[in-house]
Amino acid sequence: MTKIIDINLIELELDLDNKESIIRHLAKIMDKNGRLNDIEQYIDSVMEREELVSTSVGHGVCIPHGKTDGVRIPSIAFARTKKKVEWGKGEEDKVNLIFMIAVPEKFASNDHLKILAALSRKLIDEDFRKRLTIINDKETLIQMLTEVF
Amino acid sequence: MKILVVTACPTGIAHTYMAAEALEREAKARGFEIKVETQGSIGVENEITKEDLKGADVVIITKDMSIKGRERFKNIPTVKVSISNIIKNTGALLDKIVEKLGEK
Numbered sequence: 001m002t003k004i005i006d007i008n009l010i011e012l013e014l015d016l017d018n019k020e021s022i023i024r025h026l027a028k029i030m031d032k033n034g035r036l037n038d039i040e041q042y043i044d045s046v047m048e049r050e051e052l053v054s055t056s057v058g059h060g061v062c063i064p065h066g067k068t069d070g071v072r073i074p075s076i077a078f079a080r081t082k083k084k085v086e087w088g089k090g091e092e093d094k095v096n097l098i099f100m101i102a103v104p105e106k107f108a109s110n111d112h113l114k115i116l117a118a119l120s121r122k123l124i125d126e127d128f129r130k131r132l133t134i135i136n137d138k139e140t141l142i143q144m145l146t147e148v149f
Numbered sequence: 150m151k152i153l154v155v156t157a158c159p160t161g162i163a164h165t166y167m168a169a170e171a172l173e174r175e176a177k178a179r180g181f182e183i184k185v186e187t188q189g190s191i192g193v194e195n196e197i198t199k200e201d202l203k204g205a206d207v208v209i210i211t212k213d214m215s216i217k218g219r220e221r222f223k224n225i226p227t228v229k230v231s232i233s234n235i236i237k238n239t240g241a242l243l244d245k246i247v248e249k250l251g252e253k
Contacts, residue, residue: 121169
């Protein structure tokens with residue numbers, strides 16, 4: 001199984017200040033790493049989901065996601081922004097931790113979905129979130145994220 | 150206090166599980182009995198059985214998606230909540246529910 005996240009899909013000092021440019025940037029990184037079939041289709045799917053309801057989940061975290069044929073390999077990109085970015089209407093929807101998720105419309109195994117479920121559960125843990133904001137070494141972060149699975 | 154919960158969200162990838170985790174943690178911290186069924190992309194997990202219904206004080210279901218098997222809960226007080234509200238305001242939400250039911 002190709003790993004759902006690797007070091008190339010992590011950005012720790014992202015200097016972008018709006019939702020769409022961040023989504024585009026992370027999609028580009030995924031695409032560069034061979035994880036997408038159709039980047040525009042994937043971005044559309046993520047934006048459509050955001051328009052439905054913002055994927056901000058409070059505590060500075062958001063989880064934009066798209067499930068589409070435009071995705072080749074189930075993936076997560078993680079970004080930490082330098083400044084908090086508006087991800088919805090309220091003050092509570094400002095984020096600096098972004099987990100962008102890509103899932104193919106059809107995929108043979110459920111394994112990746114189980115990983116995403118496990119990570120989502122972990123994000124509720126305050127301690128886990130705190131570590132996400134302070135760890136600066138990508139290898140350590142990957143280790144921490146894969147421990148979850 | 151015994152709480153049953155069913156969570157589901159439009160893509161069934163993340164919120165379903167975050168809400169489940171948030172409620173499980175909050176309820177356990179308060180010493181409540183809780184069982185959360187997730188209806189997500191993996192399918193139905195931790196299904197609420199007939200046995201689980203016995204003695205349940207309240208059912209919380211998310212209102213973002215239609216929930217499978219709602220008829221199971223017809224004799225138990227049911228609260229419909231948006232899934233993002235569960236994740237963002239878990240504690241306040243439980244406070245409100247407990248208050249409405251009267252302390253048990």
